[in-house]
Amino acid sequence: MHPLRGLSLRQLLTLPYLALVLGLAIVLGLLSYRTGRDAVDELSERLMVETVGRIGRAVHQHLEGSSRVLDIAFPAGETAPGDVAAEGLRERLWLATAVHRALNNYAYYGDERGRFIGLWRDSAESAELRLRPTGDGARTLYRLDGPHAPLGEGRAETKVFEPRERPWYRAAKARGGDTWSPIYIDFRTQELVTTRARTVHDRDGKMLGVVATDVSLRQLSQFVQSLQPSANGVAFVVEPSGDLIATSRGAHLQQDTEGRAQRLNAASADDALLATSYGRVKTLSLEAGHEGETRSTRIDGPDGASVQLAYARLRDDAGLDWIVAVAVPRSDFLHRITSNLYQSVGLALLAALAVIGVGWLSLGVVSRDLRAIAIAARQIGEGHFDTPLHIERHDEIGDLAQSFATMRQKLTTDRLTGLANREATMRRISDHIEQHRRDAEAISFALLFLDVDGFKAVNDRYGHGAGDQVLRELAHRMRQAVREDDQVARWAGDEFVIVLHGVGHIELARRIADQLESRLSEPIDAARDAQVGVSIGVALYPRDGDDVPSLIQQADADMYRRKRG
DSSP: OOTTTTSOHHHHHHHHHHHHHHHHHHHHHHHHHHHHHHHHHHHHHHHHHHHHHHHHHHHHHHHHHHHHHHHHHSOTTOOOOSSTTOHHHHHHHHHHHHHSTTTOOEEEEEETTSOEEEEEESSSSOEEEEEETTSSSOOEEEEESSTTOOOOOOEEOSSOOOGGGSHHHHHHHHHTSOEEOOOEEOTTTOOEEEEEEEEEEOTTSOEEEEEEEEEEOHHHHHHHHHOOOSSSOEEEEEOTTSBEEEESSSOSEEEOTTSOEEEOBGGGOSOHHHHHHHHHHHHHHHHHOOBTOOEEEEEEOTTSOEEEEEEEEEEOTTOOEEEEEEEEEHHHHHHHHHHHHHHHHHHHHHHHHHOHHHHHHHHHHHHHHHHHHHHHHHHHHTTOTTOOOOOOOSSHHHHHHHHHHHHHHHHHBOTTTOSBOHHHHHHHHHHHHHHHHHOTTSOOEEEEEEEEETHHHHHHHHOHHHHHHHHHHHHHHHHHHSOTTSEEEEEETTEEEEEEETOOOHHHHHHHHHHHHHHHTSOOGGGTTSOOEEEEEEEEETTTOSSHHHHHHHHHHHHHHHHHO
16 A cells, blocks of 8 residues: 555645655755854864964063063173173163063073172162172172162172072073073962073173073963863963963962972873863974964864864074963854754744745855855954954854954953054054055054053052053043044053054154143043153154064154153
């Protein structure tokens, strides 16, 4: 008997078409899932690569100041004085520790005779001088209120400090130039510290001693901890040996049986994703040999699930060798698409029962929006942060688009002030320069570099909360004081950059800068009786430089000239 013969006429006319509609709904749902999965995979890879790049740039910005500190302490061609207590050397150490005092507030020099001088800046106006002028015995500590202040009565240390036996001295001497010491835990702050050291020679090339500066890694650790790659993802910075430098979740230090802090090795971490990712990225980074290049791949996670991994190996001429990595379970990116699959099948079934054409139309809309997200992700991966994305939906695709917009906003916006951040500003300035190169008739622009005067006093007196309020108020005043098409950005810490479009004369730029200095020096409630103001440097394109670093350097130098004035 034919199986359809037992069906009623209503069933015979309904069931085959219902099966056809159900099959069509399933096909449409699977196509939607595949399209969404591919788009999300591409988007996630771009975002992870960008996150690794952000961490790499943070590492570079964190460490680059140490070389400048050594350059100031011992400029090229400068040899060591016969007396380490000479006022000239003390003045150079004073200037060196003022460059990046938040990170490099200690600069010191030891020589082959065991003599030592070190200057620890604990504030803008005072420091502690540590002297071992004869090469034997303990160091003597003095308080200084300025580089030329006379030495008062000193305080001798109880423990003998022999510079030639210190790891930084031995490492620099063995390398014969710039080097990084092994990372260690500072016994006072319980934070990771590394030291950049450089040998000092006489004019005949004979080594006389070693100059060095300490770099605290606390701020780098805090930056990595602030990152949230995903709900279950992890970002970390690690040495090839596995010793952690920073991680976005969990601790990078642990207590030993005697309660002392010690470094945590990624291979033995309790975080299974961290341990698995480190083991794989160590092998991949050694095999690849592409220092500084960010790469992305998929690996099997600790539970066998697919994990997206992005990584880069950072090296420099002084022996730095770190690995930066971000690992995110692929399900973190696809869970919304998976949920959308089930909803799409149900909705498509109901819609197809009414009119099959609506289903095809819906698929076309979904595909178009996901394609738009993928294109925008690709553009952001290439550095074009202003790529428009016009998707107005209220379903999972809309959530994905909103999440994408939020991520893009975080990539380009300073969280505290709401201004454009450093990366976005550099890209915008580069775009203006490229436009001017294409069109010689294009109007020049001016760049203002602003540094807040008296900001540290606000933090010291009223706390960092008041300091943050001062920065927000100054940012608000800057936006109010410039034109709508001018760009105001937070460069770093208490430094800001303003791009004045269409300003082609240095006199006009300086007049605007003077007006800004007056406007920004008005009292701020959060600072109360503290005196807060700004110093502004000016650079004009193309007069003062034809690329971003040159313009920033010129404006920065001009700002320091005005500050000293």
